[in-house]
Amino acid sequence: MSALKIKKGTSKHSAYDLKDPNADVLETHTLAVIVENEPGVLARVIGLFSGRGYNIESLTVAEIDHTGHRSRITVVTTGTPQVIEQIKAQLGRIVPVHEVHDLTVEGPSVERELALFKVAGKGDKRVEALRLADIFRANVVDSTLESFVFEITGTPEKIDAFAELMRPLGLVEVARTGVAALARGAL
């Protein structure tokens, strides 16, 4: 209940600074949103993020229960703690949203992403690319005499690291799925 110190003569802060000025720490959270699989539900979720100015780092969506009409949207987002709370509350307000789980705070979770890398090159570079792919447990899913397409799954950090290594070896194109995540344990 201590009185805030108010600086005299400033009118910088107003109701339009909706973010808590003291909480400028950005956090990254992985949210699992279980939704009714109906037309437009993804647009509602994406529209919420764009309409209210929230970040989307990655987003994956697919049906997970055909008979129950359920889809799972995994969103990785960044924001101040207050914004993250607001995102969860706003998601929960969408009528076809059944559950919102913050996997970052609800306990340990596994996060995986799948990526495809096209790497073109000859000679030593080609050998080196194949050797590194082996170390990263990436599979070759397409090959020509001058190129490979590698398939790799792992955490986003592992995929970032692999991308860094492939860049000087002739990286042509990358496709990433975005993160899919589940809480660890039996429940």
Added chain:
Amino acid sequence: MSGKKNQMTGAKMVVQALKDQGVEVVFGYPGGAVLPIYDEIFLQNEIRHVLVRHEQGAVHAAEGYARSTGKPGVVLVTSGPGATNAVTGMTDALMDSIPLVVLTGQVPTFMIGNDAFQEADTVGITRPCTKHNWLVRETDNLANTIHEAFHVATSGRPGPVLIDIPKDVQFAGGTYVTPEKRRKSHYAPPTKGNPEAIAALAEAIETAKKPILYTGGGVINSGPEASNLLRQLAAETNFPVTSTLMGLGAYPATGDNWLGMLGMHGLYEANLAMHDCDLMICIGARFDDRITGRLDAFSPGSVKAHIDIDPSSINKVIHVDIPIIGDVGSVLTDLLAVWRDRGSKTSKAGLEKWWRQIRDWKRINCLDYTPDKKAIKPQHALVRLEALTKDMDRYITTEVGQHQMWAAQYLGFNEPNRWMTSGGLGTMGYGFPASVGVQMAHPEALVINVAGEASWLMNMQELGTAMQYNLPVKQFILNNERLGMVRQWQELLHGERYSHSWSESLPDFVKLAEAFGAKGIMVSDPADLDDAIMEMVNYDGPVLFDCLVEKHENCFPMIPSGEPHNKMLLGENASTSDAIGSSGAVMV
């Protein structure tokens, strides 16, 4: 039609579902894509259809109907332009949490996506301005969807919903389901508050020395019982009560604990009490920027409790210490029970000192104005309107601007659902069609739209509707030949450069009224005001009351943008130069 039970066309289903939902009035406008539904409306007499003159008017009329009755408002419009014209009204209803069910026609399913005549992506356009919307592609799903729509519109935090119905779905046959037999909805927002949080609030009430009840539209949306409970809480605790624009009437303006409205144009005592309080109990309000002013200086020394049915309202803007998610009526019932069980204690000594302080603030008499012998001051017009009509069965709607704030300041509301105004969106053109909707719901009541001449002109076409349905709505226009609030801000913020804020080429309102067959009254002399008001009130039919008022009056008190509550500008002694710093000027 086959002999199977409950088989009917989609169009008939729409009308049947509306009847089964207890709908009495539909506001709408026909067009190609809703003709089958209009045909069914033609063939029955239970549901009244009000033909508006513009789809925006239909939505605002439905809002007025909903807000004055507590029931959902229903709108029926065609595809394409019918739907896009309804967008402003739906956004308004979303911001102010008004339950609406909007039915739009759509081109046939096989033409969707082909840029057909009068096609628009209605569900796409209205997704951000509805609580939820549906495109119904199969007639068999239609009845269920309509029932679900009423459920969603009225459950939890109310809001507008939209159902887009392609024309072939209206023509095709299908199976009707009654509301009782519909699929169970998973949408069921909790209404009961957390008992621990309620106990914590009861405890805080016992020790607070400078408490305030800060109430909002949620109290009214919760139903009449919530207002009743609020009155009990205020009476038994002797806590002062203030309210947002949306919440006026939940606590009576004649009540002993009433401080008046708070916020940007709120009363001095209300805003000072908010700033200095030690316990703020926010009931069904949302810490809107018109309320808080500068955030880091908002009520710096208080413990804040927040009762709201919408979890996203809590901690959105202001961090609160005691969050309670639930319906206002349910939470207040539990709160009163717990607090009474604990012995109905308050800090009597603290409260006595607090009320002394509040009485000191009240002595400032912040709504004081200097009457003029020659020109009608807008405040004076409202003071006289209040004096002459306050004991009548009266409903007030408003447009948006200075007149709206003056109406909120000078008119008293003693019951909920008597005050209809566009708060969140601030929609000029809201008040006239809203008054039409209110009068439809309350044919015998006195319905007055307090307007400015500029706002009123935005939906003036609805005078035709008022005439057609014999709705004796009174249009009380405070005519200053200016966009008054814009002019006020230009005076305070933009070096008195009055860019496009005057109303040029105004019509002769008396002749305009007569052209529609309504009555026009023009008054400019303060001495004639009372008689003119009574003439308006006693006339059995729509009246355009053209009240020529002082042109340069500013609306005070005022908290300039970017300033805290305790830096209000007051009317008589206000210095308007350098009122707002340059960084405040970027805010609206």
